Amino acid sequence: MNLFFQQIINGLTLGSIYGLVALGLTLVYGILHIPNFAHGALYMVGAFMSYFFMVDLGVHYWVAMAGSAAVVAILGILCERLVFHPLRNSPPIHDKIAAIGVLLFLEATIQMFWGSDFRRMSSPFTGIMNFDGLIIPEQRLLIIVGAFTLVIGLQLFLRKTMTGATIIAMAQSREGAFLVGIDSNRVAMMTFGISGALAAVAASLYAPINLVYPAMGHLVIMKAFVIIILGGMGSVPGAIVGGMIIGFAEAFGGFYISTAYKDIIAFGLLVLILSARPQGLFAKGAH
Amino acid sequence: MLFKLGSLFMKPGAKMALLALAIVFPALASNEYQVYVMASAFVWAIAVYGLNIITGYCGQLNLAHGGFFAIGAYTLGLLTSDAGWSFWPAFVAALLVTAVLGFLVGVVSLRLKEHYFAIFTLCVGFIIYLLMDKWEELTHGPVGVRDIAAPYGFGVVDFTETTPFYYLVLAFLVFSIWFMGRLSRSLLGRTFIAIRNGDELAQSLGINLMRNKVLAFVLSTTYAGLAGALYAGMVRFIGPEEANIIHTFDMITYLLVGGIGTLTGPLLGTISIVWITQSLQFLEEYRMILFGPLLVVLVIFFPRGINGQFLTWMHHKAQTLSPAKKKKSSKVQTATSGEVKNNA
Numbered sequence: 001m002n003l004f005f006q007q008i009i010n011g012l013t014l015g016s017i018y019g020l021v022a023l024g025l026t027l028v029y030g031i032l033h034i035p036n037f038a039h040g041a042l043y044m045v046g047a048f049m050s051y052f053f054m055v056d057l058g059v060h061y062w063v064a065m066a067g068s069a070a071v072v073a074i075l076g077i078l079c080e081r082l083v084f085h086p087l088r089n090s091p092p093i094h095d096k097i098a099a100i101g102v103l104l105f106l107e108a109t110i111q112m113f114w115g116s117d118f119r120r121m122s123s124p125f126t127g128i129m130n131f132d133g134l135i136i137p138e139q140r141l142l143i144i145v146g147a148f149t150l151v152i153g154l155q156l157f158l159r160k161t162m163t164g165a166t167i168i169a170m171a172q173s174r175e176g177a178f179l180v181g182i183d184s185n186r187v188a189m190m191t192f193g194i195s196g197a198l199a200a201v202a203a204s205l206y207a208p209i210n211l212v213y214p215a216m217g218h219l220v221i222m223k224a225f226v227i228i229i230l231g232g233m234g235s236v237p238g239a240i241v242g243g244m245i246i247g248f249a250e251a252f253g254g255f256y257i258s259t260a261y262k263d264i265i266a267f268g269l270l271v272l273i274l275s276a277r278p279q280g281l282f283a284k285g286a287h
Numbered sequence: 288m289l290f291k292l293g294s295l296f297m298k299p300g301a302k303m304a305l306l307a308l309a310i311v312f313p314a315l316a317s318n319e320y321q322v323y324v325m326a327s328a329f330v331w332a333i334a335v336y337g338l339n340i341i342t343g344y345c346g347q348l349n350l351a352h353g354g355f356f357a358i359g360a361y362t363l364g365l366l367t368s369d370a371g372w373s374f375w376p377a378f379v380a381a382l383l384v385t386a387v388l389g390f391l392v393g394v395v396s397l398r399l400k401e402h403y404f405a406i407f408t409l410c411v412g413f414i415i416y417l418l419m420d421k422w423e424e425l426t427h428g429p430v431g432v433r434d435i436a437a438p439y440g441f442g443v444v445d446f447t448e449t450t451p452f453y454y455l456v457l458a459f460l461v462f463s464i465w466f467m468g469r470l471s472r473s474l475l476g477r478t479f480i481a482i483r484n485g486d487e488l489a490q491s492l493g494i495n496l497m498r499n500k501v502l503a504f505v506l507s508t509t510y511a512g513l514a515g516a517l518y519a520g521m522v523r524f525i526g527p528e529e530a531n532i533i534h535t536f537d538m539i540t541y542l543l544v545g546g547i548g549t550l551t552g553p554l555l556g557t558i559s560i561v562w563i564t565q566s567l568q569f570l571e572e573y574r575m576i577l578f579g580p581l582l583v584v585l586v587i588f589f590p591r592g593i594n595g596q597f598l599t600w601m602h603h604k605a606q607t608l609s610p611a612k613k614k615k616s617s618k619v620q621t622a623t624s625g626e627v628k629n630n631a
Contacts, residue, residue, distance in 0.1 A: 035402045086587045097586050100536055101582030225410070267411075
């Protein structure tokens with residue numbers, strides 16, 4: 001029973017991280033229809049920024065996380081301005097190749113400064129909470145609570161504020177948004193900023209129970225793609241539900257089936273689902 | 288004048304001159320290492336030609352291409368080392384395996400469009416990598432495959448030496464380019480281009496999308512398998528890293544630098560980038576700091592690469608130099624501009 005409960009906690013932790021990364025990806029896709037292959041690199045840069053602020057500058061975990069979110073948000077906005085904005089009228093294949101270019105550049109740059117070693121980043125939350133025999137490490141609890149808070153905050157922002165509503169409007173209909181006078185540049189920049197910040201926070205939350213290295217974004221980004229395909233590209237609730245599905249599949253699959261092949265589970269699921277339903281699991285109609 | 292220079296470059300004579308240059312290259316090279324580098328550039332070029340079929344002509348960004356390259360290499364490696372086959376039967380088997388796997392993956396993945404296809408193939412490429420890394424009983428896992436047989440020669444030729452192997456690879460490359468040229472001028476090649484220019488339009492012309500896309504995919508994976516098998520025969524030691532996604536990205540860079548969807552593009556792009564990387568050895572690990580932004584700049588400013596840019600430029604020169612002929616040649620022009628866009 002206890003082991004089973006442990007897997008639930010693991011699933012929730014993984015699902016929260018994947019959900020946050022997928023959320024950024026799906027927001028960008030919803031607005032600009034770009035599968036941002038560089039998103040995993042933003043995630044990785046987020047982890048390294050937190051590491052840099054915490055270990056090299058010695059600031060507190062929370063400050064480091066905020067700093068990292070700010071840096072990666074600016075990086076995301078720069079990507080939009082310098083790379084994706086000039087390509088807005090090009091064939092879709094160009095966006096994808098440019099995104100790959102950004103990914104390669106960010107990875108190589110980080111590798112140049114920090115090398116390709118695996119690094120460990122400690123957080124102040126190393127304790128273990130004991131609920132009547134059910135053990136939860138503090139960092140995992142922090143991840144779950146943090147992710148849920150962020151998701152609720154983002155939902156409130158998107159649904160209740162005017163600025164957030166412009167993002168939804170753009171995602172629903174580009175032309176419609178233009179007609180009511182929404183500035184598409186502003187919305188695009190804002191979306192990239194939010195998406196980058198989400199990736200950085202996810203990375204900073206997850207880094208203390210994982211390792212920090214330049215290739216850390218690869219698996220995460222591919223799983224995030226699997227998630228947004230499951231949840232329907234551009235759908236916010238879909239990203240969260242999809243994240244949880246993959247998180248739980250991995251936690252339970254890794255425990256009950258095979259640890260070595262746990263990373264294949266997500267991709268196997270994708271292959272199965274797309275073979276049966278080429279438009280994704282929850283996608284309705286064209287978009 | 289310039290136009291004449293350019294048309295000279297495209298004349299059949301130029302092809303012969305290039306071929307002659309490639310044939311005498313080992314004699315001109317100052318050491319054996321340079322011949323080896325050139326041979327490896329040719330191997331990559333063959334793989335890039337494959338990528339050009341599915342991505343350049345047919346317009347589907349296949350991110351599992353490096354994975355199929357690795358499958359070709361592994362098939363040859365495992366058959367010659369563990370199963371004890373000799374080189375050429377294993378070589379044929381490698382082509383068949385990549386073709387069959389390409390067919391299976393293609394049938395599933397090509398039902399997806401655009402982004403979904405790219406993401407799906409990205410995942411397929413990663414599954415291939417994970418299997419090579421984790422399935423230790425078959426692939427030896429991270430240790431890799433050793434003792435791969437080298438191609439044995441027929442009679443007097445011995446392909447285990449660098450220079451004869453260079454000619455072997457050159458022969459395969461020439462065949463690949465020749466086949467590609469035939470393909471791009473054939474009805475089938477034009478069908479692929481029609482699909483790239485618009486799925487629905489192509490379908491309304493009576494083109495069977497699925498069948499043609501799968502055919503393009505199988506052709507491209509077979510090219511990848513051919514290159515992978517040659518690579519295994521050349522390096523004779525392979526590991527899961529051959530399936531690393533970075534190789535697919537490398538090939539996209541070669542293709543884009545040379546000119547996507549053109550006949551000479553893959554060759555130009557591969558050879559120039561391989562040599563640039565060679566001369567900047569110290570950059571090896573950090574080459575992506577240059578190549579990443581290069582990719583971005585290319586797709587923004589020169590989406591047709593060196594070759595495409597050159598052809599467009601020639602075309603403009605031709606127009607400005609002969610305004611008198613403009614009317615007469617308007618028909619020809621539309622034909623050539625189509626050529627520039629499509630298959631140059």
